[in-house]
Amino acid sequence: MGKVILEVNELTTKYITRFNEDVYAVDHVSLKVEEGKSLGIAGESGCGKSTLALSLMGYYFAPLHYTSGEIIIDGQNITGMHPDTVRKSILGNEIAYIPQAAMNALNPTQKIINFIEDVVQAHDPKVSKKEIYELARERFEVLGLPKEVLQRYPVELSGGMKQRTVIATSVILEPKILIADEPSSALDVTSQKMVIKMLRYMMEKGYVKAMIFITHELPLLYNVTDDIMVMYAGQIVEKGASKQTVFDPIHPYAKGLMGSIIVPESGLKDTKLTAIPGTPPNLKNPPEGCRFAERCKYVQPECKRFPVDMKYVEGDRSYRCIFTEEYLRKAYQND
């Protein structure tokens, strides 16, 4: 077992709306990422994936608020820290975050190198511009980006190139963990592949020690990450190795999600896609019992009575359902 880079215990964060209502978008989430591993987070839109990514940074701004739980990066608990300390010494140094449309965050009036200078000097103002240029040039070369890019303006670069530039910049200070929230979903397939290849490269070279990858595209997630975590209504409902989670899901929601994968492979035409009826619950007042009960095919009256806890099963997997693994498998077979 490798060294644990990121450990999250029972993290709960909430949004406070303009009408002063609490929305618990991340509800008692625990996870661990080891050195050299990558964790994928899957789920429908609105299930809390992106909020979890934001919460993991430990830097909260309205309307997102921290409620309870802890985030430990390489043995250092960052939840009790002052926001300024988090911003100055944790973000970028320990943890890097790539938001969904990162490439649009580039300032159009600034050259790429100026952007990188800003990033580095925000953390250490003593570094000279020459040093930064050398560092950036070397890093870009290793990651397959031509050094000419540094002297360009964002408008002169293609979408894929911009995205790769932002990602390369985000790891320039060699953070321990990288959180990528849909880094490639706005790109076409070829650029997407390049982004993925670069992320792999970064892990191999040790520029980041671990990665959390968030996307709703399951085939992509399957190919990129070692483990997959399925989220539903702010909670984790299933966690396990990628292969097992995709081909042999336990939780009914994960089962439904995996059943909707479409890839251009022979045999696809004969499969029946599964559809999950209904919509996710409103997180302003989530149901008392199992949150998936309303949409679940196999629901029983007792599902709705008490909150359901995670259950461990063989092979380092866990799921959140009151039924046993055997019961669920039998039910799936009978369909």
Place this chain on the structure above:
Amino acid sequence: MKHTLQQVFRSSKFVTGFCIFAAILMVVIFYPLFVPNPPLEIIAQGSFFPPGTYVSTYDTVFSSKAYTLNLTDAATKRIAAKLGDQERNDIKEYLMLVGVPEDQIDSTNTILLLDLWEKNYDPTKKISGMIFSKVRYFERLNKSLDGLLSEEGLILASPNIDTGTLEQVGIINLSDYVNIKEVASVRTLPLGTDNFGRDVLTQLVKATSVSLMIGLIAGLIATFIGLVLGLLSGYVGGMLDDIIMFITNLFTVIPSFVLLILISYSVGQEHRGAVMVAAVIGFTSWVWTTRAVRSQVISLRNRDHVNLSKLSGHSIGYIITHDILPYIASYVVMALILQISSAILAEASLSILGLGPKTSEVPTLGLMMNWAMIYQAQILGKWWAYFPVLLVIAMITFSMNLMNTGLDQVFNPALRD
């Protein structure tokens, strides 16, 4: 809709602007109910009476009842009001001119000073080198100093027609007072009078309402033209767009204020009523509304709901009124507010140049400024003739711009703080 209104009224900027504007509007509506005097009635003989309460001297004297009050500071106040530092210095100057040695004159000792004055002042005496106005000034000063230190009352007399002699009808003692409420004629002029002797406040209230009306008419005209042209050129596009944009560009290149002056001038003095000026302003300031509406419409034109509406077989008119207009309605309201405030400013600028509405019928804020400027209120220091007008113009435009910013923040989430 209800939700949007709620949001609008939750914006502090909008609410502040709205309150100021509503207060101005309330004054404009309710003031004439309490003070029904015509705004351009000339009440004063003479110009620029300072703000204050004016009591009829005649009514005061013949007030039904006189009260005796023994106030110790009455005499001091009376002397102070007549004999300020300036007057004391003038007296000293005169005394020195007629040959009184300087060390004998103590300008702080009122009794001694007046004593010297009485002994030495001679209206018939010609002092070489003294200008005529100064001579008359000393005559007036002498008159007002008369009886300043007297302990006696003032005798009122009226001529007897039969005998042709004066007969005493009453005496006013130094300790006689009247209650201001019992005086028949009292007029408070909080902002004094202007150069023609008209009540500035009443005039200002009327002028505000006329200017607001001019702003509203001009704003509506400009917004209507801008909206129609913008919608047509944005949605229909093609040749029509080219033509409309050509005209719009022409109007953009020619400064609209120059155009405004030329049109105002050529319309002629006799036709230039308030509504006419409003129309002229409206017809010259639609340009940027057109441009703004056009760009909004172009971005909406390719939205899927417009395509879907086309596919449902709707006509151009239906699509413009049902699928485009509601989306830009909030934007147009904001444009209207800005148009109104800029029209009020445009009217003020025009009037200052003497191209405002025809005078002597209604006042406008601009006309009031114009009059104040022509009669040199600012040079003479008659602040009440122009400063309140400036303040009202500033308050109106400020409140409207504030409302506009507030609305912008509600409808454009990128600007929210």
Place this chain on the structure above:
Amino acid sequence: MTEKKSCLKGVGLTKVFGLGRNKNMAVDHVDFDFAEGEIVSIVGESGSGKTTLAKMLLGLINTTEGDIYFQGKKRDIRSHKAKKEYWTNIQAIFQDPFSSYNIFNKIDTLFLDCINMRGGKKLPYEKKVEMMTEACSFVNLKFAELTNKYPFELSGGQMQRLMIARIFLLQPKILLADEPTSMIDACSRATILDMLMKLRNDTGMTIIFITHDIGLAYFVSDKVFIMERGKFVESGTADEVILRPKEAYTKRLLNDVPKIHEEWDLSTVDIKVN
């Protein structure tokens, strides 16, 4: 299988944007022939001209060159009346359900428009409600719950299903679906696809899918057209094109899509280039 009747045919279809040096051939002499009751997919990356082609087929923009034949006859959409007539035969579902609705109109308005368009303007209100209820139940929604509601009160999946209900009411001969599932979740996607296929099976409608997702194209369609820079580079039945691609572009496209049963070969992209 007997030879199917041609439903929509394009000959030398071209669209040019801009003039002179800025000339941009968005669609470049494209030929096709879609048969009745077929599901065809037009697959291309962003900028390939697939949306421009879709708009030309719908008659929302003019063609620069080339002719479109509808059911064997040359299409005429010069007058508003002719356009209206053409649009009873061809309808569309767009990519973004959130921008497909006029947010100021209730859902009833949208449906009543459709009934009016099919000449049901004079029907009694009860009959109209009955038709709307039927259309909603086709997409597993209850009209009683939707009446007097505004679109923003619904989820994206529900909105897109209502768009299908709209098509069900209109009963056109051709449905053009422009990326109908790219903005909604994987789980709701299956529902939408099921409904579109049911629509084809029930009414014999021709469905033209415009998509960038080659897997989706393979899953739903009988025929697939691969589009690159305004041209069809490869076309044929879904199995032919997807499982046995001939053109390099198609091969690259297929190779770059992540799969789950086959190895995803990352070595085909060289991140040193570009």
